Amino acid sequence: AELWQNVPLAPADSIFKLTTAYKEDTFEKKVNLGVGAYRDDDNKPWILPVVKEATRILLSDETLDHEYLPITGLPEFTAGAAKLILGLNSPALAENRVASVQTISGTGANHLGALFLTKFYQWGTNEKKVYLSNPTWANHHAIFKNVGIEPVEYPYYDPKTIGLDFSGFIGALNAAPERSVFLLHGCAHNPTGVDPTPEQWAAIADVMVAKKHYAFLDCAYQGFASGDLDKDAWAVRFFVEKGVAMLVCQSFAKNAGLYGERVGALHIVSPDKETSIKVKSQLSVLSRSEISNPPTHGARIVSMILNNPSMFEAWKRDIQTMAGRIIDMRKEVFRLLTEELHTPGNWDHIVNQIGMFSFTGITPAQSQALTNEAHIYLTTNGRISMAGLNSKNVAYFCKSLDAVVR
């Protein structure tokens, strides 16, 4: 007898489907706004100059071998990564109470963090649930479900204001049972591009502390959002300062353009050093059974950049190149819609939102019309990747958007 006849056919990944449709389209002015990866002004992937330099050095170093890394990763990488996200003056780092483990990029950090929670979080009488923003990166749902944690949603995006539903968010924090786990995007919320203000973060932290909630901070865009590594880490560092119980998932996919190299880290902040040692020992056990040892190449690249002052400065310039181009595109879309085309509606959110993505606020029907009539590919929720826009296609995009919202 055959084995797998009853396996249901899974639907294709929605982003992957968009890319396929875009590739098959022969229209000259077609635009792909689905892609979650940086593109330069010629719509090409961009290898950061500092990454090229680090790669050149690594490849010419004949002392490097292909031995296994320690289970928890390249120590210089995890230490540098922890300082990058938590800050050079982090009290948690000074007190040696952060357990850092190298992971398979941000996705692996989310997975390992979720897996660790299933085993060791003090759930008490709470069911194993995680509160996710509505909406969130779709993979969050899958990652938590896969380890037996049920995702539930908290209000986040308000379609009426195309901004944050702050009172809904705070209401959910207050209504959740004590010690609930809340997943928060450290900066540059995906898919909305809507972040809390510092004042709003402060109010969120207050409720988190009062209700003893756990912050599962996912930070996939440090530096990529504002162009400033410290600014984009502000909320994470503020939470440490406020004593919110937390972990941080970190990715170098976007800010170093190392998407396929899978470079990331999970940092779990503990109340004291002794606890942190135990936490790290268990993370090591979990990682051993999942991946045995993390990959070397990308971690070596990032480690070199983080630990070499002149390369670190060069990296900051590269980050500004990427973030600057994205921010320029936001300004140009805003200018074209408001000043040139006089497109109906308010478009302030285009420049107020941050990071790779923007929620345009257009309806699914309007998104569909952009694809069908103008060959512009985007998810039907109206999210556009700003990285897909450039000086050559931004006017065409704005004209097409103007046409579908009139």
Ligand code: PMP
């Ligand atoms: N979290 C969020 C919110 C993301 O948008 C992404 C990238 N799409 C990730 C995590 C992880 O990506 P990666 O595994 O490539 O680092």
